[in-house]
Amino acid sequence: MxxxxxxxxxxxxxxxxxxxxxxxxxxxxxxxxxxxxTALALSGRIRDAEGTPCxxxxxxxxxxxxxxxxxxxxxxxxxxxxxxxxxxxxxxxTEGRAxxxxxxxxxxxxxxxxxxxLFFPDEPRNESDPQLRLVPPARRPLLIAKxxxxxxxxxxMALGGANxxxxxxx
Amino acid sequence: MTARIASDSFAPYDDRTQPARRIAGYPxxxxxxxxxxxxxxxVSAADLSxxxxxxARAEEADLAVVAPGRTRxxxxxxxxxxxxxxxxxxxxxxxxxxxxxxxxxxxxxHHNDPSPVPVDPNFVGVGRVTTDAExxxxxxxVKPGGYAVPEHSFPGTQKNWxxxxxxxxxxxxxxxxxxxxxxxxxxxxxxxxxxLILNAIPDESARAQLTARFTPELNTDDGALGFVxxxxxxxxxxxxxx
Numbered sequence: 001m002x003x004x005x006x007x008x009x010x011x012x013x014x015x016x017x018x019x020x021x022x023x024x025x026x027x028x029x030x031x032x033x034x035x036x037x038t039a040l041a042l043s044g045r046i047r048d049a050e051g052t053p054c055x056x057x058x059x060x061x062x063x064x065x066x067x068x069x070x071x072x073x074x075x076x077x078x079x080x081x082x083x084x085x086x087x088x089x090x091x092x093x094t095e096g097r098a099x100x101x102x103x104x105x106x107x108x109x110x111x112x113x114x115x116x117x118l119f120f121p122d123e124p125r126n127e128s129d130p131q132l133r134l135v136p137p138a139r140r141p142l143l144i145a146k147x148x149x150x151x152x153x154x155x156x157m158a159l160g161g162a163n164x165x166x167x168x169x170x
Numbered sequence: 171m172t173a174r175i176a177s178d179s180f181a182p183y184d185d186r187t188q189p190a191r192r193i194a195g196y197p198x199x200x201x202x203x204x205x206x207x208x209x210x211x212x213v214s215a216a217d218l219s220x221x222x223x224x225x226a227r228a229e230e231a232d233l234a235v236v237a238p239g240r241t242r243x244x245x246x247x248x249x250x251x252x253x254x255x256x257x258x259x260x261x262x263x264x265x266x267x268x269x270x271x272x273x274x275x276x277x278x279x280h281h282n283d284p285s286p287v288p289v290d291p292n293f294v295g296v297g298r299v300t301t302d303a304e305x306x307x308x309x310x311x312v313k314p315g316g317y318a319v320p321e322h323s324f325p326g327t328q329k330n331w332x333x334x335x336x337x338x339x340x341x342x343x344x345x346x347x348x349x350x351x352x353x354x355x356x357x358x359x360x361x362x363x364x365x366l367i368l369n370a371i372p373d374e375s376a377r378a379q380l381t382a383r384f385t386p387e388l389n390t391d392d393g394a395l396g397f398v399x400x401x402x403x404x405x406x407x408x409x410x411x412x
Binding site: 007050110115170 | 182183184187188189190191193196197198199200201202203204205206208209210211212214215216217219220221255257258259268270272278280281282283294295296338340346348349350351352353367370371373376377379380401402403404
């Protein structure tokens with residue numbers, strides 16, 4: 001094996017992530033007509049351990065298309081209420097997995113990014129998903145988005161407190 | 171060689187070479203760091219793949235000029251160049267690097283920067299560059315100033331926490347598991363020794379890895395000082411020799 005150099009250390013984005021890097025079209029993972037499937041509005045709020053909205057937190061989504069092929073990426077940030085919104089589609093399942101969306105979070109005070117996985121409601125494959133099964137049973141519902149009427153899902157995240165979102169080891 | 175997705179496809183980050191998540195004197199690290207232990211991560215297709223971006227335009231790599239024909243920004247011009255590699259030294263082409271920094275006086279063009287430090291009308295402090303086939307990048311900018319962090323003090327003192335001169339980098343590499351957001355520091359800066367963020371990394375050589383090398387042979391005729399800085403992204407475990 002060749003000589004290994006440790007990866008460069010992560011450091012927080014801090015409070016000054018440029019607005020120029022947040023492009024409205026990137027909140028739409030179906031942009032450019034690349035994604036067949038039923039349109040889905042995904043929204044939520046992010047709060048810290050004290051319940052205070054996380055403002056200017058950068059969210060990045062990465063998911064498969066309806067056929068299970070990776071290629072849909074999106075980015076946005078939270079507004080003054082800690083709220084965010086994306087437009088996407090429900091991904092197809094990949095081998096052995098329930099449909100899921102990878103969610104990454106970068107913000108002032110997060111020295112390393114937080115990564116979690118969003119699952120879909122009323123999805124029978126959740127029961128056997130190997131990643132979801134690694135989450136303590138009582139906390140699994142926190143990773144399942146909630147229906148918000150036709151074609152809309154809500155996924156709130158808490159960085160602490162009673163309903164702290166489960167995040168994955170990095 | 172067979173491609174496989176296994177739980178050992180990426181080495182986990184080493185806490186000695188990565189920053190502590192909670193830092194005394196930096197309250198947001200207390201309120202925003204999850205208290206529960208992290209969930210074991212199953213390395214997934216999402217981790218092993220990543221988005222591909224159109225290359226940045228050449229002019230985006232010059233932060234020192236905001237538009238053609240404009241006066242260049244105030245401050246010490248620098249050329250910064252280097253490579254993006256994986257942990258095993260393989261160059262990474264096509265990595266999109268997003269760059270941001272304050273001006274030479276220590277002011278960000280950002281609605282979150284309330285400081286009274288003056289703006290420079292010829293500097294925005296935002297750029298992008300994509301690594302070439304050998305993993306190389308090159309940027310021109312001005313050296314950022316240090317600045318006092320509003321309403322934050324060094325722990326146990328009434329003295330402002332000062333950030334040393336630094337440049338922010340966001341790297342979108344070959345896989346989401348290698349996603350990196352970091353900062354680059356300058357050699358010989360007295361504030362480096364005091365910075366709460368840089369010194370949250372326990373390992374001295376990992377801190378040194380965040381510090382650019384002044385390389386006078388790369389000084390240029392446009393009046394810029396040469397600095398070299400490499401980035402190392404987490405890579406898949408090397409395939410054992412056949």
